[in-house]
Amino acid sequence: MSVVDASLAAGYTVEDFLLAVAAGFVVLAIGMLYRAVKGPTMQDRVLAVNVLGTNTVVILAILGAALGEPTFLDIALVYALLNFLMAIAISKFTVERGGVL
Template sequence: MVELSTALLAIAAAFVVFALVALYRVFVGPTIHDRVIAVNVMGTNTVIAIALVAAAFDQSVFLDVALVYALLNFLLSIAFSKFNVEHGGVL
């Protein structure tokens, strides 16, 4: 069982690294759309990492945190899209 927990934590660490790579696109992204997608990718990677940590430690409360974070990430995407459309950012 220790090997499975170690493997899940290693995969979670890989997703955190992927989120940090997406952070580069948030700061450098040539368009606002690239930045929004990168923030969404970071949020998704964070949710996956939290779920993997929940499985590794066998703590279901982390899944609740991941679910709330996923909903907030979705609402942020919708809110930004609505703001962008209302202010003429869509061609």
């Protein structure tokens, strides 16, 4: 019986709690999606995607803890390293629409 199976309160385990927290982060991501879709400027979208990437890293880490799968952290690590690439690619692209790449 691992930590995530421990009963927290009223029959809810730590796993349920962590999954609920992850769902809350996804709700935050949906809120941030509004900024990514609406804009109005490209800088808003770049920032929104960056925040979404960081949010996803958190979600993946919480999922890994809740489901007892440490290897999920590998995926979170990939996003943490490559989300930066997406951000700099888009932000350099917005200057003169790719003329400076």
